Amino acid sequence: MDSKFKGIVVENSETIVEMWLEEVARLKEANRTATISDDMYDNTNREFVEVIFTSIKNQGAIKAVETFSEKIISLGWPLSYITDGLQVFRRVTINFILSQSDSMDTDSISNVLSSVDRWVEPIIRVLVNEYTGNWENIVSLQRVALQELSAPLIPVIEGITIMPLIGTIDTDRAKLIMESLLQGVITHNSEVVLIDITGVPVVDTMVAHHLIQAAEAVRLIGAKCILVGIRPEIAQTIVNLGIDLTNFPTKSSLKKGFMAALEMTNRKVTDVTPCEDNIGDLIESLKGE
Template identity: 45%
Template sequence: MSSSVIDFIHQRKDHYIIRWKEDIDPLVFNDASLSEGLADELRIEIIDIVLNDLYTEEKGQGERLRRFADRLIHYGLPLGNFIRGLHSLRRMLRNDLAEEYTEECILEFEAQLDGLISKLADESAKMREKIIDTQNHALKELSVPLIPVFDDISVMSLIGTVDTKRAKYIMENVLEGIVDHRAQVVLIDITGVPVVDTMVAHHIIKVYEAVRLVGVHCILVGIRPEIAQTIVTLGIDLRNFSTKSTLQKGVEAALEITNREIKEAPTK
């Protein structure tokens, strides 16, 4: 494509920013808590990408698009709305170019711009996947940790719903924690699990059995009356499981297993 097309647009850049502002603001910036200065900065940045990066080498263009996609995600701007705004810019440019250039020239420019829009969408999707992976990793590290409370005694407190994915994290964390803390007794506290159905009970039983298979005592604590009733109603057999109603009673049992007990200090 002739460089005169990009020169034609570049000379009118400020004009296009002003005109495009009327189209894109209702789509992208109206509901966003951005200062006017930051919104202008983003408008100018995408115009520069349209004007300059269509003709830069692939590597440089990809890097700029990644940075821009990262900024959109950081400020919580909907990519779909922004892309619709870019298509409004595309239509605006086409109307102006139609007065100066052949249809072939315009189609070539549009193809380049459409390719850039697709790459922006791809880079944004990759950035979001990366963020989700990072969040999932953080969830794995921060949720359901095995916490040592005494030498050889550790507690895992389950809070919230236990689904299949979370059950996998629980299993990994409890087995890794047993090795790290050299636990002899593990208390699994389900006080914070709001609902225990067949699936949840199945996940908890699997964790319990895995702990016993590695030679560690396991005590299930926090079985409230309503959970006990549900377990009986569902026909789940916990007769071979060591259970306690509260964490306190579970700790007392764990101390007994490890030949220890808590005594009150003599008063002076």
């Protein structure tokens, strides 16, 4: 920044700060920070402007800028807060410098603009790059976590496992479901897999196609699939779309599906509650011991 303009800005920093704070306060609704308390908003604004002035006094003070950016990200503030704040600061600073001169020619005005830009633009670049880099990292970690939880296979009893599906199923997720399903069937030595779509909001042609493919793949490795969680609206959609699930056993609930899986594995649920006579015999035998 031009030494002359730098001197003007530093000497009148308090005035410029107050002008900036006043204008930024009007942007609270526009830059999605309306839910933030007034005290926190004001304190953060003052910290923000302090970081800006630190950078003009010390051109190598990038660490302070990065630290502030990390704090804003951790608090979940929008990127627009940073960009709007710096644009307002640029405008306020230019207007103040120009107001200090009674008359300025075109060259002088251009010099002021370019001088302020050389000061503000590096700050914008550092803050935005730091902000976007951190968010990309967060999104990447969240994507990995979602992928790990997107298609869990849960062994219930020997030979029977359940795969509960929640949320929208797209092509990428369908691929993960297929991989997890096949690997899980082998790992758990499953005979029957219950695919529970109770939490899937929409079952269209594409989703049904992926589910049928998954069931066919499971059949090829010696196991069977039962589709459970067929809600009335899902059943109606499947019929309207003409989707053929003839070779894919379906049940309306997980309970019914589990009972069917027991039958497929030659098992059944029986009442083992002892009768009164048996209870008496059991008590006598315990007394004898």
